[in-house]
Amino acid sequence: MFLNETSIGTTAFSIALIDSSPALVVGAEHLFECFHSLVTAAAPIFDPEGRSVGAIGLIGLLPQYSPQILGMVVAAAKAIENQLQAELIIREANARASELNVTLDTISEGLLVLTAQGIVTHLNERGGALLGLKPSAVKGRPLTEYLILPETLARAISRNEELSDAGVSFVINGTAHEFLVDLRIIRGHDGGSVTSIITLRRIEQVHQLVTRLVGAQARLTLDDMVGHGPSVGHMRRQVLAAANAKGCVLLSGEPGTSKNAVARAIHNSGRRAGGPFLALNCRAIPRELILGEFLGFEAGAFNAGPSTGQPSKFELADGGTLYLDEVEMLPLEVQSALARVIETGEVIRLGGNRIISVDVRVIASTETDLEPRVAENTFNASLFYRLSTFVIKLLPLRERPEDITPLVEHLLERLSLQAGRPIHIGKAALDVLYRYPWPGNITELESVLERAALHCEEKTIQVNHLPESVRQQCAKTPGRPVTEPVRRLAEMEKQAIIISVRASRGNLSMAARLLGIGRTTLWRKMKEAGMSKKDLKKVSVS
Incomplete structure (x- = not known):
């Protein structure tokens, strides 16, 4: 039925649709005489966005007219609007729920x-x-x-x-x-x-997270071990042998001798390279917490402790390497527990009774001689013998002066990248570095160069840019021949280049890798030594 005004004239329906408001039309108020015996009441219906979508109404005989008829129609329209609103809410809720489910599933x-x-x-x-x-x-x-x-x-x-x-x-x-x-x-x-x-x-997901968190630091390999003196060559061979072995490794050396870097190189050169590398400084962990840190604990293991449990460091390093720096600082009871885990490959968390199997390689480092401490019963003998399966002793920098120049060049290359400008070192300043005894070893050398670079506004670090403590120490040190070691060093560098090129069959990239330097640095050293590419070709086939 068409209830618009064009079809049937004025009625409550046509008024409600046109004016969007409730309407009541009685008897002769209708336009057409045929409706004069009727009463019509209508109310518009609005959707949730306020748009008129239709109307609802009643038609009755005039004798049955009641004033309440319009209120009934308005109430019916409102009920329909409420139902439309409820259906919209349900549709939107279902859409949000579907989106949430998809999100949660991803x-x-x-x-x-x-x-x-x-x-x-x-x-x-x-x-x-x-x-x-x-x-x-x-x-x-x-x-x-x-x-x-x-x-x-x-x-x-x-x-x-x-x-x-x-x-x-x-x-x-x-x-x-x-x-x-x-x-x-x-x-x-x-x-x-x-x-x-x-x-x-x-x-296992936590293991992968540990690997990602330390991955950027754990990518050090044999190629990152700078220097081409006999001590560095020997250390490279030891690192490679340790990487291919299965037992524990003990690194011994003074502070600053890059024990951490060597441990990472061992990890990344062996079959565990894809696993986590978890490093702990035994000195830094409070004594009262250290056993729980190593073995982990079940929820409620400590009355005053956290209500949640914690996995052991062995679980977090499962499938990879656990590196213990300054292992001599561990309390004896922790040393005993560590020896037991290494022996059995099993961990029992504090407050628990579950046996958890782990596959972890332990690399430990020490700054002291542990054998006298074993004799004094201040270091667990069982742990010492298990850690000593493979021992690598790292020489202090003062005992390998031939590596000072390549180390300085390597560190200055990195500082140049950080500063965004080339930074070199003058011969006189390099002479001072040769005279200095380096009690802090490579770590101290790195610090000295960083401080010198900050004070150097030009491209070249001079003696006056070096820290005063270094200059004063060198002034007190009896004059060690400087030009002679430099001359000998130049000869050694030239010989090392020749040997590396011969070993790599003329491949300069491979030769640079064997020397632990960049290809650009190799070319520069060749130029300084008066070696041409033609000379190298002759060497490579000799």
């Missing part, structure tokens, strides 16, 4: 949401894969029909306590699987209903 962590009664309200795809469950099958069902929550997690949920990075073990199809979980408690508006949101990560 995250790398497992997500499990439980009601206070343990009913699963959400399980994302990753969570289903981790727990061996089908999300669509468990939704709306009690989780206990499929698996049992670990005691630590179940206890925390029952107490409405939150957890962060708690180590738990789920038994899935009869096999225990280790996870790190976070638990967040959300209370309803009424304060009574509680929702538990659980996120899960496999321990």
Whole structure:
């Protein structure tokens, strides 16, 4: 039926549609005489955005007219509008829920949401894969029909306590699987209903995270060991041998002799290069916390400690390398525990009884001679013998002056990149560096050059740019021949270039790598030594 004004004249319907307002037309108020015996009432209907989408009304005989008829029509229109609003809200909520589900399914962590009664309200795809469950099958069902929550997690949920990075073990199809979980408690508006949101990560994911976090620092390899003297060549061979071995490694040397860098080179040159490299400074960990740091602990292991558990450093380094700097600083009880883990390949966290198998290579470093300490019973003998499977002694810089020049050049190349300008060193300043005894070794050399570069506004570091303490120490040092070592060094460099080019069959990039320097540096040294490319070709085939 057409109820517009063109079709049937003036009625409550046509007025409601045109004016977008309720209307009541009685008897002769209608335009056409055929409607004079009727009464019409109508009200417009608006969608949630306020647009008129139609009208609803009543038609009755005039004798049955009641003043309440218009109110009834307006109420009916409002009810329809409320229903339209509710349907829009439901559609939008479903759209948001779909977007949320897609988002939750794309995250790398497992997500499990439980009601206070343990009913699963959400399980994302990753969570289903981790727990061996089908999300669509468990939704709306009690989780206990499929698996049992670990005691630590179940206890925390029952107490409405939150957890962060708690180590738990789920038994899935009869096999225990280790996870790190976070638990967040959300209370309803009424304060009574509680929702538990659980996120899960496999321990292996944490291993990968450790690898990424330290990866940029752990990429040091044999190529990064600067110097071409006999001591550096010997150390390179030792590092390669240690990398291919399976036992522990003990690095011995004074502070600043790059023990950390050597440990990383061993890690990256062996079969564990793809695994985590976790470094710990044993001096830096408080004595009262160190055992828990090494062995980890279960939730509630300490009365005054955190309510969540913590994996051991061996678990975090599983499949990779655990580097212990200044191992001599470990308390004896920790030394004993460390020796036991190295021997058995198993860890039991403090406060727990689960045996956790680990595959970790331990590299330790020391600044002291450990053998006398073993004799004095101040260092665990079992640990010493296990760490001493492969020992590498790093010489102090004062005992390998032939490496000062390549080290200085290497460090200045890096400083030049940082400063955005070329930085060189004058011969007189280099002579001072040769005279200095370097008690802080390479670390001190790096610091001295950084300070000198800051004071040098030109391209070349001169004696006056060096720290005063270095200049004063050299003034007190009996005159050690400078020009003679420099001359001998130049001859040694030339001989090293010849040997490297011969070994690499004329490949200059490979020769530079063998020397531990850049190709540009090799070309410069060749020029300084008066060696042409033609000469090198003759050498390469000799």
